[in-house]
Amino acid sequence: MIDRRLFTSFDWTLFSLILIISSLGVFNIFSAAASYGVVSTPYFVKQIYWILAGLFLVTMVCSFDYHILEDVAFWFYGVVLFLLVMVLFFGRTSMGATRWLNLGLFSLQPSEPMKIVIVMAYARFFSRYPLPRGLALRDLFYPALLLGGPALLIMKQPDLGTAILVVLIACSMLIYVGLRWTTVVTVVLAALPSIYLAWHYVLRDYQKNRILNFIDPERDPLKSGYHLIQSKIAVGSGGVTGKGFLQGTQTQLHFLPEQHTDFAFSVFAEEWGFLGCMLVLFLYMFLILWGLQIASRCNDRFGSLMAVGVTAMLFWHVIINMGMVIGLFPVVGVPLPFFSYGGTSMVTSMVGVGILLNISMRRFMF
C-alpha cells in the first residue's frame, strides 16, 4: 500500500517548519503562564500533548490519497453545516456566544471544521466547473450559496472573527480561480449602497455600536482598547533584542489579556524583541509561500485548490492575529496557528498542514 516514493517525496521542509514554530510556541507559553501560579498541569505541558495529538492527526490525514476527499467533500460540508444549524438550536452558551455543541462524549465547535470544509467544498465545486475566462457574476451564484449559509450561521453565534476568516478563505480561493475585473467591480459597486441601506435602516443602535467598537476600539477603551494599549506597550518595550526569556514585565505582571492564547505573540515580542519577531515572521512567511508552492506544483485542479485554501486559512489567521497584537487591527479572538495555547486551534491547523503534506507528497503520482 505505502509506496516507497511517498516516503522519499515526503515534504520534510514543511514538516520541520511546523515543528520549529510549535516548539517556539511551547517555550513562549511556558513564559506567558509562568506567573499564573501553580496549576495541576502547566499550560506548556498541555500544549505539548496537543502538539502530539496534532502530529498523530497529520499522519492520519497523510495516510490516504487526498483525491478521496473530492468524492466526500460535499458530504463533509453538509454534515458540518448541519452541526452549525444544531448549534443554533441546541448550542451551549458561553460568554454571550453560542458556539459549542455537546455531542455526549465531547464538545465541538463546528465553526472550526467549517474553515477546512469550506475549502474542500470550494475545491470540489471549481474542480469540475468549466472556466472560460475568469468567473463572471453568474458563476458566483453557487459559491455564494455555499459560503453564505455557514458565514451567516457563524455570524449569528456571534463569532465575528471566525465568520470573517471563513469569508476571507473563500475569497482567496475565488481570486485563485480567477475573477473577471467586471465581476470585482460589480460586486464592490453593489456592496456599497447595500451597506449604506443596512446601516441606516436595518441595523439597530446596539449593533451599530458593536461594529463601531470593532473598527475603533478607542471608543470602548475599557475592554478592547485597554488590551490594545497594553499589547502595544508590551511589543514596543521589547526593543531590538527584547527583555529576555521570563523577563517581560508586561507579561509577568499580568498587564496582558489572554497572554497565553490570543496575545501569545506580544509576550514573545516583549521578551525577544525585534530580532525574535523577525524570525517568527520569516518562519510564517516561509510556511505560506511554501503552501502556495505546493499548490502551484500540484498537477490536478482539486489538489491545487485545496492547497491554496488551506494556505489561505493559515495565512489569514497569522495576519489577523499579528495585526491585532501590534495594533493594526481591532481585537478579535483569532489565535496564532501552532503558537497560541489551545487544542481547537492546534487541531484545525494540524489537519490543514496534514492536507498540505498529503498533496505535496503525491504530486508525482500522475
Place this chain on the structure above:
Amino acid sequence: MKKQRFIREVKEPRRRVLGMSIAVAAIFLVLLSRLWYLQIIESENLRKLSETNRLRFVPVAASRGAILDRNGKVLVNNTPSFSVAVIPQDVKDKDALLNTLARYLNLDLADLQDKWEKGKGRAKFYPIIIASGITREQMEFLEENRLRLPGLDIEIKPIREYSNGQLAAHLLGYLGEISETELDKETYQSYNPGDYVGKSGIERSWENYLHGSDGGKQIEVDARGRYLRTISETSPTIGNSIVLTIDRDLQKRAEQAFGDKAGAAVALDVNSGEILAFVSNPGFDPALFTGHLPAKQWQAYLDDKRHPLENKALKGLYPPGSTFKIITALAGLQEGLIDENTTVSCTGSYTVGRDTFRCWDKKGHGVVNLKRALKESCDVYFYRLGERLGVDRIAAYAREFGLGAPMGVGLENEKGGLVPTTDWKEKKYGKKWYRGETLPVSIGQGYTVTTPIQLAAMIAGVANDGTLYRPHLVKRVVDPDGRVLKEFPPEVLKKLSLRPELYRKVKEGLLAVVNEPRGTGSMARLYEVKVAGKSGTSQVVKLRDSKGNVPYQYRDHALFVAFAPYEKPEIAVAVVVEHGEHGGSAAAPIVGSILRAYFEGKGVIKSPVPKAGDEQDAGETAGEAVVPENSDSEKVSGN
C-alpha cells in the same frame, strides 16, 4: 483543444500563485514595518510606559435592579456600602497594611491574608476587596489616613437594603460574594472575584436580569497609587427590576398568621396562577448574609429545629394527607366507580387480606356518602374507592393535577415530589406493588409526597373547574427606563380531561368541610365569604396509639387547602404546618387568616381594627373569629 485547456489550466494558476506570493510577501512586509515602528522607533517611549505602567482599570459596580410587588411596592432595593480594597502593585509593606486593617476594622488577620492570597494571581493593579460593609465612620477614618497606607483603596458600592426586614426572605433570597466554583461556571464568566451575586430565591434565579453590567474607569495614578486623572469612563448599566406577582400586604399578613410555627403557605390567583403569597416560616434575615454573617447567628440558624434556612414552600416535601382525597374522589367520579349517592359503611377500620387499615375515627362514621366522606374525612370510604381504582389510575389523576413534577414557578431547584406507580416501585425497589399499599396512597399517605406549591395549584384547578395554570412568581421584567422587557401572562399548563359537572359534586363536600357541623375545617370559616377546603394530617412516623407527649420532630404535619369565594373562586391557598399535628386545628386557622387578609385588601371584608392600628392585631382577630367553633372541631381531631 484538450491540450490547449491543459496548458491554460497549468499556466494560469502558476502565474496567479506568483502574484499571490508577491502579495503575501508585501503584507508580511507591512507587519514587519509596523514591528520596526513599535520596537525601534517608539521603543524608548513604550519601554518607559511599561516601566511606569500606571494605567489602571477600576471597575464601577452596577446597581442591582429592584424587586417589587404586584402593585409596585418595594420588596428590596439598594443603599450605598463601603468596602476596603488593596491594590497589590502599590502595597509597600503587605503585612503591616493587613495588620493595621485587621486591628482597626476588628477583623481576623488570617481571613484578610487569605483574601490577599486568592486575589494575588490576577493583574497587580486590580483591587482586591478584603472587607466590605464597613461603617461610614470607618470609611472616613481610613480615607484620612490613606497616604500612610499605600495600596489602600476605598470603594463605594450599592448594596441591598431590606426595608421590610425578613419579609419573604426565602422568596427574595440573599446575596453573597461569588464563590470560586461559581466563578468557573459559564453563567458567571463576566464576573470578578469579590462581586456579589444572588445565592438563593429570586435573587439567584433572576440574577441575569437583576445584575446589570458593571462599568469602569481607566485612570492614571501616580507612583503611590493616588489618582491623577481619568482617561476614559464607561458608566455602569443599572440592572432590571423584577415585578413579582406577590402582594406585599397579603404576604405580611400570611407570615404573621404563622406566628412561631414552622411551615409554608402558598396563595394563588385561581384564574391566572399568579402566586399572591409565598411563605416559608420561620424566615431569616437576608441582610445578615450580605455582610459577614456572625458565626453565632449561623449556628443558631442551623440548630433551630424548625430549619429557618429551608425554603419549605419550594422544596418542602410533605405527604398530602387527606387533602389528596379530593383527587381520589374526582378519579372515582370520572371513572364511574362512584356517584354522589354511593354509600360505604365505615366501622372504623377496613381489612384487606391480613392487613387492617384504620379510619382516623376508631368509632367509625357509619354509612357515609361522598359529601360526608369528604366533610368528615372518612378514611374507609377512600380506602375502598382507592382499592377499586388501583394505584396506577390514582397516579394518572394525580399527575393530571400537576403532582409529581416541578411546576416551574421561576425559582431554581424546585422539587417535584413523587407520585408512586407500580412501574416506579419495580424500578426503584425491584419489587412488585402490593394491593395493600394502594390504600394509604388513596388517602395521601405512603410514598406520595408533594410541595405546598403543588397543593395550591391542585386546589386552584379544582376551584376553577379544571384549568391548571402554571403557578408563577414573576409578573414582568422592567428595564431602568421603565420599559417592559418581559411579560409573563397566565400560562395554562393543562386543561383537565374531567367532566365539568364532577367538580361541583366534590366542591359541595369541600364547602361542607368548612361550613357544616362535624366538618373538619371549621376554623377556616369566614362569615362574609363562603370558603371551601380540605384538611389533611400527614404522618411523619408511624406511632402506635400515641397519646400526649410526642417529641416535636415526630409530630404529624398539619395541612389545609382551600379556595374562596365558593361561588366564584378568586383565591386558592395551601398551608402546611410542620409538626402541627392536625390540619383542622393548626393549618385551617392560618388559611382563614390569609383569606381574611385577602378579602380585607379587596374591601369585601371590613378590617375589624382601624387601619392605623397594629396590623398584627388584625391577624390575631381573624384567628379568633373562628374560635367559637373550636369546641366542635376539637372532637374532630385531625383529618
